[in-house]
Amino acid sequence: MNTLVVSMPPHLKTKRTTKHIMLDVVIALLPATVMGCVLFGLSALLTIAISVVAAVLSEYVYALLSHRVWKDHAYAKRFWKEFDFTSVVTGLLLALVIPASVPWYYPLLGSIFAIVVVKMLFGGTGKNIVNPAIAGRIFLFIGLAAVPSCRAAIIGTVFSAAPEVGNDIFTGATPLTNFLNPDFGASITQSNLTDLFFGFGVAGCIGETCKAALLLGYIYLVVRKVIKFWQPLLYIGVTGLFAVCLNGFDFSAFLPSILSGGLFLGAIFMATDYVTSPKSDLGNVIYYVALGLITAGLRKATGIEVVSFAIMLMNIIVPLIDTYVPRRAFGYRRQRKEVK
Amino acid sequence: MKAIQSKFVFHGVHIPDRKHFAKDVPVEDCAPADTLTVSLSQGIGKPSVPVVAVGDPVKQGQLIAKAGGAIGSAVHAPVSGTVKSVTDCAIVIENDKKYETAYMQPLSDPTPEQIKARIADAGIVGMGGAGFPTAVKLNPQDPVDTLVVNGAECEPYLTCDHRIMLEHTAEIAEGARLIAKSLGIATIFIGIEANKPDCIAAFEAFDFIQPVILKKQYPVGSEKHLIYACTGRKVPTGKLPAAVGCIVQNVATCLAVFEAVRSGKPLIERVLTVAGKAVKTPKNLRVRIGTPLDAVISACTLTEDAKKIICGGPMTGAALKELSRTVTKTTGGIVAMTADETDTDAPTPCLNCGKCADVCPMNLMPMNTAFYTAAGEYDMAAKKGGVLNCIECGACAYICPAHRPLIQAIRTAKAEIRKGGNK
Numbered sequence: 001m002n003t004l005v006v007s008m009p010p011h012l013k014t015k016r017t018t019k020h021i022m023l024d025v026v027i028a029l030l031p032a033t034v035m036g037c038v039l040f041g042l043s044a045l046l047t048i049a050i051s052v053v054a055a056v057l058s059e060y061v062y063a064l065l066s067h068r069v070w071k072d073h074a075y076a077k078r079f080w081k082e083f084d085f086t087s088v089v090t091g092l093l094l095a096l097v098i099p100a101s102v103p104w105y106y107p108l109l110g111s112i113f114a115i116v117v118v119k120m121l122f123g124g125t126g127k128n129i130v131n132p133a134i135a136g137r138i139f140l141f142i143g144l145a146a147v148p149s150c151r152a153a154i155i156g157t158v159f160s161a162a163p164e165v166g167n168d169i170f171t172g173a174t175p176l177t178n179f180l181n182p183d184f185g186a187s188i189t190q191s192n193l194t195d196l197f198f199g200f201g202v203a204g205c206i207g208e209t210c211k212a213a214l215l216l217g218y219i220y221l222v223v224r225k226v227i228k229f230w231q232p233l234l235y236i237g238v239t240g241l242f243a244v245c246l247n248g249f250d251f252s253a254f255l256p257s258i259l260s261g262g263l264f265l266g267a268i269f270m271a272t273d274y275v276t277s278p279k280s281d282l283g284n285v286i287y288y289v290a291l292g293l294i295t296a297g298l299r300k301a302t303g304i305e306v307v308s309f310a311i312m313l314m315n316i317i318v319p320l321i322d323t324y325v326p327r328r329a330f331g332y333r334r335q336r337k338e339v340k
Numbered sequence: 341m342k343a344i345q346s347k348f349v350f351h352g353v354h355i356p357d358r359k360h361f362a363k364d365v366p367v368e369d370c371a372p373a374d375t376l377t378v379s380l381s382q383g384i385g386k387p388s389v390p391v392v393a394v395g396d397p398v399k400q401g402q403l404i405a406k407a408g409g410a411i412g413s414a415v416h417a418p419v420s421g422t423v424k425s426v427t428d429c430a431i432v433i434e435n436d437k438k439y440e441t442a443y444m445q446p447l448s449d450p451t452p453e454q455i456k457a458r459i460a461d462a463g464i465v466g467m468g469g470a471g472f473p474t475a476v477k478l479n480p481q482d483p484v485d486t487l488v489v490n491g492a493e494c495e496p497y498l499t500c501d502h503r504i505m506l507e508h509t510a511e512i513a514e515g516a517r518l519i520a521k522s523l524g525i526a527t528i529f530i531g532i533e534a535n536k537p538d539c540i541a542a543f544e545a546f547d548f549i550q551p552v553i554l555k556k557q558y559p560v561g562s563e564k565h566l567i568y569a570c571t572g573r574k575v576p577t578g579k580l581p582a583a584v585g586c587i588v589q590n591v592a593t594c595l596a597v598f599e600a601v602r603s604g605k606p607l608i609e610r611v612l613t614v615a616g617k618a619v620k621t622p623k624n625l626r627v628r629i630g631t632p633l634d635a636v637i638s639a640c641t642l643t644e645d646a647k648k649i650i651c652g653g654p655m656t657g658a659a660l661k662e663l664s665r666t667v668t669k670t671t672g673g674i675v676a677m678t679a680d681e682t683d684t685d686a687p688t689p690c691l692n693c694g695k696c697a698d699v700c701p702m703n704l705m706p707m708n709t710a711f712y713t714a715a716g717e718y719d720m721a722a723k724k725g726g727v728l729n730c731i732e733c734g735a736c737a738y739i740c741p742a743h744r745p746l747i748q749a750i751r752t753a754k755a756e757i758r759k760g761g762n763k
Contacts, residue, residue, distance in 0.1 A: 004662075005648050005684050008748040010655040010734030011675075012355060012496060013683035018691060018741045084688060126689040126742075274693035279707060281698075329729045330350065330702045331564060331574045 018125070022085035024224045028217035029092050029269065035213040036206035039199055040100035044206045048095040051107035055091025058115040066120075086125050090114050093133035093269060096207025097262060097308065098140060106144070110136035130315040131273045134266075134308045141308075196259040208262040218268045231288055232267040238292025239263060246300045263295065266307035276315040283325040287314055343540045343551035346531070346569040352557035353699040353735040355496055355655070357535055361615035361622035362499045367507060369626045370639055376418055376630030378404065378431045382463070382669040383471020385411035390431055396423045399442035401606050404431055407460070413473045413669075414463035416606040418628035430666075433630070444604035455522035455601060462600035463669075464607050468561070468590035469652060471670040474597070477589075478522055480582035487520045488570050489530040491539060491591045492554055492561030495653030498673045500611040501591050503624045505532070505539040512591050513546045515598030519589055529570040530591075533560060558655065559733040563588045565701055577729050607669055612636070618646035618676035627667050634663035637674060647679040654682075655734040688742040696736035696746060702729050706736035710749040718760070721753040728757065 037045045060079060069075040091111050098106060114136030119128045195201055199210030207214070222229045236258050243257035244250065258264075271277065271291055278287050291314050298306040380387040386408035398404060398417040405415040421436040444461060447454055460475035468490055489512070493501040505512060520528050528549045532540050534556045543551040552570045554560045564575045566588060573584040581588055589597075592610060599605040608629055615622040620641035627636055633651065642649075650657040651665060654675050696706040709725030712718070721727045730750050737746040 004646065004660065005682075006659040006661050007648075007684070008737075008745060008751070009650075009657060009659075010738050010747065011648055011650055011657070011659060011677060011682045012654045012738055013743055014739055014741070016741055017685075017743065018688050021691075021693075021741055082688070124689060126691045274691045277692075277694075279692060279694040279697055279705060327697070327703055327705055327726070329577050329704060329726050330568075331577045331579075331729075332703075333576045 018084045018086070021226055022089050024221065024226050025089050025269070026085060026092060028220040028224075028226070029089075029096065029207070031213035031216040032096060032207040032210060032265070033092065035199060035210035036096060036100070039209060040206055044100035046104065047098065047100055047102065047107050047206060048092065050104055051095035051098075051111045052088055052091035054108045054111035055087045055094070055115050058112045059087040059120065062116055062120045084125060087115055087119075090119065090132045090136075093207075094136045096265060097133065097137045097205045097270075099204070100206050102140075106140055109144075110140045113139045126275050128275055129319075130312050131270050131276050134270055134312050134315070137308050138312060193255055193259065196256070205262060205265075208265040211259055211264050214264040214268055218264075221268070221272075227268075227272045228284075231272050231284060232264075234285065234288040235267040235271055235291050235295075236263060238289050239267075239296045242293050242296035243299070246296060257296065257299070261299075261305045262307045266311055267291075270308075271311050271314070276318055278318050278321045278325065280322070280325055280327045282327070283318075283321045286321055286325065287318065290314055290317075341544060341547060341550045343532075343544055343553050345553045346555060348569050348572050349555070350565055350568060351699055351701050351703060352559060352565075353739050354556070355558045355738060357556070358496045358615075359499050359502070359535065361497060361619070362613050362624050363502060365499075365503075365623050367500075367503050367611050367624045367626055370628070370631065370636060372419055372435055372437075372628055373631050373635045374435050375424065376433050376435060376628060377632065377666045378415055378418065378433065378630035379666060379668050380405055380408075380415060380429055380431065382413055382415060382629070383465040383473065385409065385413065385473055385476075387429065388412060388415045390426045392423050392426065392431065394423055394426055397421070398423060398433060399440045401441050401443045401608060403461075403606075404433075407463075407473070411473060411476050413465050413475075414461060414606070415629075416463055416608050418608040418630050444600070444606065446604045447601050450518070450601055452522040452524065455518050455597075458601050459522075459597055462596070462606040464593060464596045464600060465669050466590055467592035467596065467610060467669060467672075469656065469670055469672055471668075474589070474593055477587060478519070480523075480587060481580070482582040483585060484523055484582050484587050485525060485585045486527045486529065486571055486587070487516060487523070487525045488567055488586055488588045489516050489528065489549070489591055489594055490561055490563075490566055490588055491530050491532040491536075491543075492566060493536070494533055494558045494561040495655055495672070496558075497615045497675045498613045498653050499615070500613045500624050500672060502536050502539060504595055504611050505536070505591055506542060508595050509539075509542040509545070511598045512594045513543065513549050514602070515594030515596070516589065517548060518597055518601050519587075519594065523587065525587070531560070531566050531570045558735055558738075559701055559731070562701060562731050562733055564731070610667070610669060610671070612667065612671050613673035614640040614676075615673065616646075616676040617678040617681050618643045618649075627671075629667055629669055631667045632663070633660070633665050633667065633674060636667060637663060637676065642676055643678075645678050646676045647684070648675075648677045648682045650675040650677065655738065656732065683743065685743055687744050690742050690744055693741060695739045695741065696744075699735045699739045701733060701735060702726070702731060704730055706730075706746045706750065707744075709753055710744055710746050713749040713753045713756075718753050718756040721749075722757055725753070727753045730754070 114132035118132040118135040122128045197211045202209045221227045240254045240258040247253040278284050294310040388405035388408050390405045392404045400420045402417045404417050419435045420438050420440040421434045424432040424434045464474040465471045531552045531554050533554045540551050567586045596607045611626050623640050649660045704726035709721045709727045712721040
């Protein structure tokens with residue numbers, strides 16, 4: 001019996017599949033995860049664990065229910081064999097953008113919402129319109145905003161930046177919130193900036209405080225060619241420069257505005273999400289510049305951290321960018337319009 | 341002339357070239373088969389029209405089928421013997437093992453018209469893979485001033501062009517000069533990929549041909565991109581290379597032209613590579629047109645674990661279910677791959693990562709083509725995906741992390757658009 005396989009060319013294919021790329025993203029997130037656990041302790045680890053497990057399990061359960069194969073072991077086996085780690089990335093990212101002090105059921109609810117509503121109901125991997133982790137965070141932020149402790153935990157009020165061990169919401173206000181407070185602006189010093197960069201003594205979400213760890217992840221992603229090096233830089237740079245403009249061309253505002261809040265995490269790991277970013281290079285330039293402008297502008301206008309809102313907003317606009325930004329073929333020449 | 345480095349860049353993909361199989365194996369002759377089935381469609385164009393009947397004795401190099409139309413090529417007997425059968429698609433010749441030749445008169449100092457006529461008489465087609473009749477190419481619509489010889493051989497595994505460039509350097513250079521003479525061209529470039537430094541050095545010996553070192557990148561051997569890499573001219577979309585004053589010929593074609601003009605030998609054999617992990621002794625073989633593929637492969641011994649056998653290169657060639665085909669003028673190689681070399685995994689959902697667009701040498705949007713083709717909207721596939729400009733190099737499908745069948749979608753869209761009247 002002839003066992004030759006027949007298919008369309010090309011017969012060579014890259015070994016880097018979706019699974020490898022997603023594993024690379026998980027690896028790139030590890031420094032930030034570890035630093036989050038170091039800075040915020042056991043509760044951070046617990047939040048991360050709950051979030052990741054909830055994300056993976058909700059994808060699994062959704063797949064079982066939607067295929068009506070509750071007791072089919074063959075299907076379960078195939079599911080785990082084809083498991084592409086996108087839900088691990090979603091769960092991990094979600095945990096990194098919520099504070100460690102939240103109750104245990106926050107990451108659980110957020111993960112389930114992100115996976116089931118934002119990803120699976122839209123058609124699974126590659127079909128979601130907005131980034132699931134961002135949507136999960138915003139769901140927690142808006143959906144649970146009525147709970148006072150949550151509101152304080154996630155967006156923060158004007159709050160002392162010094163962590164107090166034993167306080168339930170010690171990861172309260174991000175330095176951004178403080179920075180936007182007029183009293184705080186004057187107190188930015190060199191040592192503040194170093195703390196902001198390494199995340200020591202800075203309040204905020206689990207993954208976003210240590211910029212050094214995030215930069216390590218950025219370098220890894222660029223080296224592994226998961227993202228293009230200029231994409232996060234463009235976002236961060238435009239945000240910083242526009243913040244400078246909005247603050248009356250005061251260049252001392254540049255570093256604090258890019259180092260505070262979730263900008264690094266959002267720019268490196270969330271805005272660059274393949275599914276919800278434009279396909280062409282020109283489209284990407286528009287996308288990242290718009291992200292930067294929206295982030296800096298809304299921060300100035302609202303006084304709260306808006307990176308996640310900016311990204312979600314631009315995610316929704318991405319199909320428009322893809323539709324209206326043309327790509328010229330190699331050798332394209334503009335057709336002269338015939339004179340009538 | 342001293343080789344120059346190409347400084348023009350375009351999108352492309354880096355593919356492990358895996359040319360180690362037969363890179364250092366000299367070309368050897370493949371034993372002629374007992375019966376040869378010569379296809380009447382040797383490349384693009386109308387099938388050739390047989391001029392022999394069943395039972396006729398033929399000599400090696402004798403015309404057995406003439407060009408079937410304006411775009412078509414003549415076919416010659418690869419061996420001496422008797423015609424066993426003549427059908428609409430093939431002529432079968434029984435080999436009498438005498439190898440009596442009936443070649444044309446060698447031309448020592450031909451005029452341009454004589455060269456063109458000889459190339460048509462010898463049935464030469466583009467031997468890089470497309471098989472466009474060379475004689476038709478030599479009557480361009482627009483004036484041409486540059487000949488680009490294609491020695492890129494960017495397909496992985498294949499080394500036949502590499503070997504002939506080393507073993508027949510002078511013949512190829514002379515063949516290129518003959519083609520240039522037939523069109524009154526002064527400038528000759530030869531583009532060679534940087535992974536063949538020995539070939540580049542060999543062509544530096546000639547003062548009328550300019551070697552260009554091409555960056556190792558797939559698909560630098562594509563006609564439009566080779567012209568761009570060598571001359572910096574971009575062929576406009578939907579136009580032929582002559583629109584920018586260029587003409588491209590493969591090195592194997594140049595060799596065939598040399599043989600046809602200088603020794604009167606028509607195109608009856610070609611060099612091809614047999615390589616891949618499922619081949620015990622990879623070789624470069626000089627094979628007569630019409631030799632069955634299984635005879636070629638058995639000369640190199642196929643192992644048991646062959647998973648895919650490909651006629652042509654692994655990026656653009658066709659996978660074979662059985663080895664009943666025969667060698668044609670455009671067969672550049674036979675690649676037998678084991679399961680770990682090729683990929684038979686099922687595709688996973690598209691991530692919209694845009695890697696296919698990043699590597700597309702034509703700057704198209706393959707993911708849009710696939711998307712609209714799946715929806716049956718072929719007009720949109722042309723508008724948003726630019727499928728009509730696609731050269732089907734396969735770079736997009738190579739890089740796709742989800743292993744989407746992009747070439748399949750592209751070919752479907754092209755076929756459907758043609759069916760509905762090419763708008």
